[in-house]
Amino acid sequence: MDTKVVKTTEEELIEAAAILKKGGLVAFPTETVYGLGADALNEEAARKIYAAKGRPSDNPLIAHIAKKEDIEPLVREIPEAGKKLMDAFWPGPLTLIFPKSGRVPKGTTGGLDTVAVRMPSDPVARRLIELAGTPVAAPSANTSGRPSPTTAEHVRQDMDGRIEMIVDGGPVGIGVESTIVDVTGEIPMVLRPGAITMEMLKNASALWRSIRPS
Ligand code: AMP
Ligand code: MG
Numbered sequence: 001m002d003t004k005v006v007k008t009t010e011e012e013l014i015e016a017a018a019i020l021k022k023g024g025l026v027a028f029p030t031e032t033v034y035g036l037g038a039d040a041l042n043e044e045a046a047r048k049i050y051a052a053k054g055r056p057s058d059n060p061l062i063a064h065i066a067k068k069e070d071i072e073p074l075v076r077e078i079p080e081a082g083k084k085l086m087d088a089f090w091p092g093p094l095t096l097i098f099p100k101s102g103r104v105p106k107g108t109t110g111g112l113d114t115v116a117v118r119m120p121s122d123p124v125a126r127r128l129i130e131l132a133g134t135p136v137a138a139p140s141a142n143t144s145g146r147p148s149p150t151t152a153e154h155v156r157q158d159m160d161g162r163i164e165m166i167v168d169g170g171p172v173g174i175g176v177e178s179t180i181v182d183v184t185g186e187i188p189m190v191l192r193p194g195a196i197t198m199e200m201l202k203n204a205s206a207l208w209r210s211i212r213p214s
Pocket of ligand 2: 139140148
């Protein structure tokens with residue numbers, strides 16, 4: 001497979017979105033690292049992510065959305081703490097774990113009954129997801145065990161020939177992965193530290209002072 005590298009014009013993003021809609025793989029910038037995107041509702045597409053990365057298939061993927069409303073088809077319910085955290089930190093590098101709906105294939109969630117969702121702040125990521133018209137599963141665009149890429153060139157060195165397209169939006173800002181908080185239980189729980197610090201979570205609300213690390 002030839003990996004095409006494009007920039008971020010509307011025409012190029014439309015072409016990238018068409019690949020995602022057809023179940024293909026497209027790497028794109030987010031504010032944390034470059035992600036390796038596929039349609040999160042298409043089990044076959046999700047499987048391609050695992051194959052390209054050499055990622056164990058029980059390691060769940062994060063579904064990325066363009067607007068808060070787009071979470072609806074992915075989840076069974078949005079717990080109160082989830083709503084508050086979405087309002088405080090979305091768009092941004094906070095991933096939340098919700099009970100999953102029947103529409104999310106287990107091939108995306110690594111067999112779990114929960115789903116990880118994030119709304120990135122990067123405008124290229126958001127426009128691409130919007131044009132794809134589906135939530136986009138996107139782990140870091142590197143083969144398992146290699147560092148998470150912060151430039152399109154790093155993605156190319158690692159993924160050339162394994163994916164259809166790379167959207168080059170320049171170097172990305174943080175290079176640190178999203179913070180993951182599980183809001184399915186009584187008390188929100190931090191599963192992975194990341195770009196949103198404990199301090200920021202605690203400061204956001206009195207309720208979240210009860211957040212504890214796993
Ligand atoms: P990343 O490698 O940045 O794409 O993040 C994926 C990580 O998110 C996984 O390795 C898990 O640690 C976490 N994750 C994704 N989905 C879930 C879930 N449903 N429940 C718990 N953790 C999850
Ligand atoms: Mg990674």
